[in-house]
Amino acid sequence: MRKVAAGFFGLLMMGAATTAQAQAPRPDQLAFREIFEELVETNTALSVGSCTEAAAKMGARLKAAGFADADLHHITAPSNPKEGSLVAVLKGSDPKAGAVLLLGHIDVVEARREDWTRDPFTLIEEDGYFYGRGTADMKGLDAIWVDTLIRLKQAKTPPKATLKMALTCGEETAEAFNGADYLVKNHGPLIAADFVLNEGGGGRLSADGKRESLSIQVGEKAAQSYLVTVTNPGGHSSRPRPDNAIYQLAEALLKVRAYVFPAKMTDTTRFGLEMRAQRADAVGAALKTLLANPNDAEAAKVAATDVNVNSILHTNCVTTRLDAGHANNALPQRATAVINCRIFPGETVEGTLETLNKVVGDPGVKIEVIPPVRPIAINPPLDPKVVGPMKAVAAKHFPGVPVIPSMSSGATDGRYFGPAKMYVYGVPGIFGDPDGNGAHGLNERIRVSSLYAGRDYLFDLVKAYVGAK
Template sequence: MRRIAAGLVGLAALMGAGGAMAQGARPDQLAFREIYKELVETNTTLSAGSCTEAAAKMGARLKAAGFADADIHLLTPADHPKEGSLVAVLKGSNPKAGAVLLLGHLDVVEARREDWTRDPFVLVEEDGYFYGRGTADMKGLDAIWVDTLIRLKQAKTPPKRTLKMALTCGEETAEAFNGANWHVQNHRELIAADFVLNEGGGGRLKADGTRDLLSVQVGEKAAQNYKLTVTNPGGHSSRPRPDNAIYQLAEALLKVRAHVFPTMLTETTRIGFEARAKHDDAVGRALKRLLADPADLEAARVASTDVNVNSILHTNCVTTRLDAGHANNALPQRATAVVNCRIIPGETVEGTRETLEKVIGDPQVKVETIPPVRPIAVSPPLDPAVVGPMRALAEKHFPGVALIPSMSSGATDGRYFGPAKIPVYGVPGIFGDPDGNGAHGLNERIRVRSLYDGRDYLFDLVKVYVGAK
């Protein structure tokens, strides 16, 4: 879930202005485009798609590029035949140098053809954009990882450090199955690395389309769902009674909507908010006050009017699903809702559930934590050996654009690597539109030039990490 839905400091994977049409692309970009096209046009939704098919296609590309069968691992859980994954290994010349893991998810959010302007599973290049489900979240980065392995494999000199890639399934529907978690629990040696490069970072455009900021993700909020339930004897609709399950649930949800969790500043968000506070506008001035006094409720209210700031200022809970009643002519016997919470580091899943109960203040509204309870992401250190090359190459590829650490408001598969004590960084490099590029929504898109520019930056970055020429 990419993260494209990140906060101002937890930036989405965003992109730069301009657009290069296919006919103006370099030969190496056209080769990359074919990988990208194959991924986008392979349906990997939970309902009708197959990550296993997409993983096999990428494995075939690696084999054609010279990878040995022993270095291509197509893994599929027996009870999830369509949710397979691909792990590939490019061995370094120095076995003592450790490894770097490129992580991506193959699955995408559902997309209905009747709702979209274009077929969501056909890559369309139009007016400087690539359109299609997964173009931004996150098959562009998946294609960059595959392309990077192929280019390094075909180089004359192998890298000094081992490079691994894991393309897994289930990031968007972790409640059904999550491949990254499955690998950490069952194939840890295969994906072991000194650090992981993942989605979650990116860049942001200004309103005029020029590049504003780059972000490296060094932390994320925890996603957790809660089920609210009200039950009632019900009865005939001709004999209404005051204790209606739907009304009772609706009142509880309005209380959830009105509640504002307290401001929680982390080391990462402080750095980002300090940058945003330099803007001489209402939000910038409010953030300046809030940095001095996190308990300033009025400053928090004004700062939260920026949806990006609000998304990482504190824990957020929002109702996402409703289900009630059993017949048009009957009083409801049951009403349920799902509340999705994005929990800020420092708070807990159970503590958030208790807060919801307290806010609702009605013992007849049952609040349950919906499994699975996901691990809380561990924020990695701002390691100069990792962040330094990101900053140096950003100066080369995107001169004058500041690089800042970020905390993502959206969850990624990075959270599953905490138990393995492997730090995860969301990479910068791909800039995007302020509206989030339609990720998880209709007519998802990404600018052609942005994807190509991000590919160039990320290839150079990986080369530095693995000591490739």
């Protein structure tokens, strides 16, 4: 998952509740560990890996647990033979009870052995952590989904509601094929559900391992990049001319930097901003004013000085790349930049492009959308039928730890379910370290105790949704 801050973990620092304790694994945890190990040790990076292989291995485990071939669907687009998906269906006993979909991407960010302390594609347990690419993002949760289906299949009585699982490929590479998108467009009835449980939520630990807060992801921004181009006849650098492609581009980018998109709020972001407003500082005071009057531009400007508030307060556009000129002794004939925008729910790619053009206000500056254009996630409601069980089960497993709804400033595969009008929620349960656990970086890891505790929580949560005993 591409995320800088998931919701309000950056906004809120709650009092410590409990400390995750390492214990000897139970037999059922060891069985789960085998699933997790197999996933981590199956390379699913785009360059040399295969999601199809990982999906096949998980399908074999489900079949061995009693799933019929008719309930296991291995789906691969002919154009992308290594980027296959697995959809598994555990039919409920009551056709009127609906369905829940467990969603997980099984692809991972690239990892080079020479850069890592340990082999990134070998699961290594060391000093209370599991190390390996995908341990935190998100093969731990994938393994929990597979393990949950196996345990419910082997139970004496089936759940009332139907439980589905989709393991897909392509979340980590926006420019490549995406399995979730492919399923929604080509196999909609197969994955149809009342709501979807996905990555994006979680829990926050303090540096010493104390549980501080749990997060439910309820909504996310959309990521979209735009190419900015200025062209010029150029010439010899000894004969400067009034117009210069680099200066013209720079002036346009400075206008974008100075522009602040209007403040927007959802029910979810308002909840977090109200909590942040309780702090006795300038940002807190500005938020109180802004919550009373969302059109107060000056209050929004002050509130946005907190980067965590700024990331969820409105659409954000920032320059991320520059390229200009062709020789040291020549006037530039072309200057380009990439602006990356994180678009607030309810706004559009086209509308953001229109705003950028108005802000720059220079017909000599060309701004265009960089393909692909992905769907924009729909903003889910704080549905008590979904959020209520998350909080109730958390009170049992993690007493005293607050459960906070959040909107992600990053993006997940949840965005692809907007056209299908399926609400997607990022589940709490797996606590992470404040440094991000090396996700997308070197030496990715997850605490052993956090993964096992999260597994217990999520199993009980899924049982609550599907009416399993």
